Amino acid sequence: MASAPTITLPFAERLRHEARAEAVFRALTVVCAALVLAVLAGVIGALFYGAWPALSTFKIGFLTRTVWNPVTNQFGALAAVYGTVVTSLVAMVIAVPLAFGIAVFLTETCPLWLRGPIGSCIELLAAVPSIVFGIWGLFVLAPLLQHTVQPWIIDTFGDLPGVGRLFRGPPYGIGMLTAGFVLAIMVLPFITSVMREVFLSTPRSLKEAAYGIGATQWEVVWDVVVPNSRAGIIGGIMLGLGRALGETMAVTFVVGNAHRISPSLLAPGTTISASIANEFTEALGPLYTSSLIALGLLLFVLTFVIIAAARLLLLRLERRGSAA
Amino acid sequence: MRTLARRRLTATLALGASGVATLIGLAFLAAILWTLFSRGIGGLAWRVFTQTLPAPGSSGGLINAIYGSVVMTLLGVLIGAPIGILAATYLSEYGRRARLSVVIRFINDVLLSAPSIVIGLFVYTLVVVPMGHFSALAGAISLAIIVIPVAVRTGEDMLRLVPQSMRHGSAALGAQPWRSITSIVYPAARSGLLTGVLLALARVSGETAPLLFTALNNQFWSAKLTQPMANLPVVIFTFATSPYDDWQQLAWVGALLITLFVLLLSIVARLISRLFGVPESRVE
Numbered sequence: 001m002a003s004a005p006t007i008t009l010p011f012a013e014r015l016r017h018e019a020r021a022e023a024v025f026r027a028l029t030v031v032c033a034a035l036v037l038a039v040l041a042g043v044i045g046a047l048f049y050g051a052w053p054a055l056s057t058f059k060i061g062f063l064t065r066t067v068w069n070p071v072t073n074q075f076g077a078l079a080a081v082y083g084t085v086v087t088s089l090v091a092m093v094i095a096v097p098l099a100f101g102i103a104v105f106l107t108e109t110c111p112l113w114l115r116g117p118i119g120s121c122i123e124l125l126a127a128v129p130s131i132v133f134g135i136w137g138l139f140v141l142a143p144l145l146q147h148t149v150q151p152w153i154i155d156t157f158g159d160l161p162g163v164g165r166l167f168r169g170p171p172y173g174i175g176m177l178t179a180g181f182v183l184a185i186m187v188l189p190f191i192t193s194v195m196r197e198v199f200l201s202t203p204r205s206l207k208e209a210a211y212g213i214g215a216t217q218w219e220v221v222w223d224v225v226v227p228n229s230r231a232g233i234i235g236g237i238m239l240g241l242g243r244a245l246g247e248t249m250a251v252t253f254v255v256g257n258a259h260r261i262s263p264s265l266l267a268p269g270t271t272i273s274a275s276i277a278n279e280f281t282e283a284l285g286p287l288y289t290s291s292l293i294a295l296g297l298l299l300f301v302l303t304f305v306i307i308a309a310a311r312l313l314l315l316r317l318e319r320r321g322s323a324a
Numbered sequence: 325m326r327t328l329a330r331r332r333l334t335a336t337l338a339l340g341a342s343g344v345a346t347l348i349g350l351a352f353l354a355a356i357l358w359t360l361f362s363r364g365i366g367g368l369a370w371r372v373f374t375q376t377l378p379a380p381g382s383s384g385g386l387i388n389a390i391y392g393s394v395v396m397t398l399l400g401v402l403i404g405a406p407i408g409i410l411a412a413t414y415l416s417e418y419g420r421r422a423r424l425s426v427v428i429r430f431i432n433d434v435l436l437s438a439p440s441i442v443i444g445l446f447v448y449t450l451v452v453v454p455m456g457h458f459s460a461l462a463g464a465i466s467l468a469i470i471v472i473p474v475a476v477r478t479g480e481d482m483l484r485l486v487p488q489s490m491r492h493g494s495a496a497l498g499a500q501p502w503r504s505i506t507s508i509v510y511p512a513a514r515s516g517l518l519t520g521v522l523l524a525l526a527r528v529s530g531e532t533a534p535l536l537f538t539a540l541n542n543q544f545w546s547a548k549l550t551q552p553m554a555n556l557p558v559v560i561f562t563f564a565t566s567p568y569d570d571w572q573q574l575a576w577v578g579a580l581l582i583t584l585f586v587l588l589l590s591i592v593a594r595l596i597s598r599l600f601g602v603p604e605s606r607v608e
């Protein structure tokens with residue numbers, strides 16, 4: 001009996017040590033996982049704290065007024081929100097059809113051996129830093145649009161009743177249309193990648209059945225693949241929209257940074273993110289800084305809602321996919 | 325009644341249009357790379373790597389900005405990647421089916437696409453205001469916060485690829501879960517985790533917005549983490565929007581360097597995942 005403890009003691013010590021290490025390691029992973037939630041809570045909390053002076057001064061008027069005057073300390077977010085929404089919508093109008101086309105090409109038309117390389121090239125577009133899009137947009141795209149595309153747009157659409165208002169005024173080069181254009185290129189790979197994935201998840205049997213009753217390749221895409229992928233397509237578009245709303249550097253270069261609402265898409269405007277990027281380090285006075293943080297809070301809430309909705313849509317789709 | 329000829333024509337036109345859309349997409353990439361090379365190469369000289377940022381009108385290089393970028397991105401990844409991988413370990417190993425994990429995964433996916441400028445504002449109120457001034461440390465922290473969601477996402481994907489039987493085998497030998505994870509699961513997922521870290525590095529090396537009001541910029545050489553530090557993205561932003569020709573030229577050189585680095589990283593990450601048969605993790 002006496003010898004038993006002397007044999008097991010070192011081993012028991014070792015076991016205790018292992019169990020202690022286990023508890024520590026496990027706790028460490030839980031803390032790190034909780035940190036993800038803490039970041040979200042911290043961002044919302046810190047932004048709200050920073051935005052409070054502006055929000056309590058201007059109340060609901062912060063959302064409804066267009067004035068942005070650092071001299072008189074009057075700030076309203078409407079012009080920036082308008083610019084953010086308009087540039088993102090322009091981006092979507094350009095990017096969604098392109099992304100759809102690319103996704104169709106990569107899943108249907110493209111020869112198999114070319115799918116990998118072309119797909120990688122489109123994805124590399126997502127790796128290009130946003131500042132590079134900005135500098136390219138400012139020095140290459142803006143002059144190009146100013147001298148060729150914009151005069152043509154003004155001549156062609158400017159005189160139309162109704163929508164013509166969107167396309168009047170001098171061709172500045174920089175402005176909301178250019179910003180939307182650059183954003184479109186930036187979100188293109190993200191939307192394409194989601195669409196491509198949902199297209200690929202269409203059950204083979206459905207497509208083969210459609211071919212079997214004599215559908216053309218396009219009819220299979222349009223009448224079988226697309227309806228089957230509707231939720232994924234919408235999720236992908238919303239994910240791209242969320243990206244476009246929050247994108248900063250590329251827009252800051254080309255949007256023109258004017259705090260006003262112009263009916264024309266060709267006019268300079270501003271977005272929430274561009275205002276913050278341009279003015280934050282130069283903002284004098286607590287109310288100015290606080291108003292910019294309030295803009296940031298607004299942006300975060302806006303993108304959070306859209307991205308969360310998109311993720312929920314895609315998540316449901318994933319579950320359906322794994323259940324089937 | 326649609327005739328067969330018309331249906332065929334529609335199909336040809338529509339699928340042809342999809343090819344055109346792809347060409348347009350590829351043309352964008354080509355146009356951007358072409359501009360970068362044609363404008364950036366001309367300014368590539370030794371002084372870019374040996375001299376600090378110039379005053380307008382005098383000659384200089386980007387060395388302090390390059391140094392600052394390297395320090396801050398490395399520090400950001402060194403802080404963010406371990407946290408992210410440990411969080412991924414919880415999601416994949418301990419709490420795979422826990423309700424908390426569902427919430428964390430969802431929030432993490434949202435953070436993955438959250439605007440980075442907001443992270444800058446967050447770190448500004450959290451670090452810069454209490455410290456009283458801008459600093460490289462604040463810049464690194466904001467980059468770390470951007471690294472975390474990327475590391476969590478890729479980390480979990482990669483850890484889940486490790487077959488359960490390996491964990492069971494380890495457990496059968498009497499190993500506690502932490503020992504199985506550190507001695508069996510991590511080594512098995514090594515190349516995947518490395519890919520994830522490289523992707524995270526690529527993601528943050530071009531980040532500009534969060535550095536604008538955390539690290540700020542610095543005309544001079546500074547290696548102090550508690551002081552503002554020059555970095556390529558902010559220098560590109562400042563120089564490109566300046567009216568000086570030589571500053572704009574340096575901005576193009578900086579843009580070329582960053583893009584080459586990021587593209588190289590993405591390609592290496594792809595190669596690793598292909599060589600070691602790891603399916604690519606989607607990060608968007």
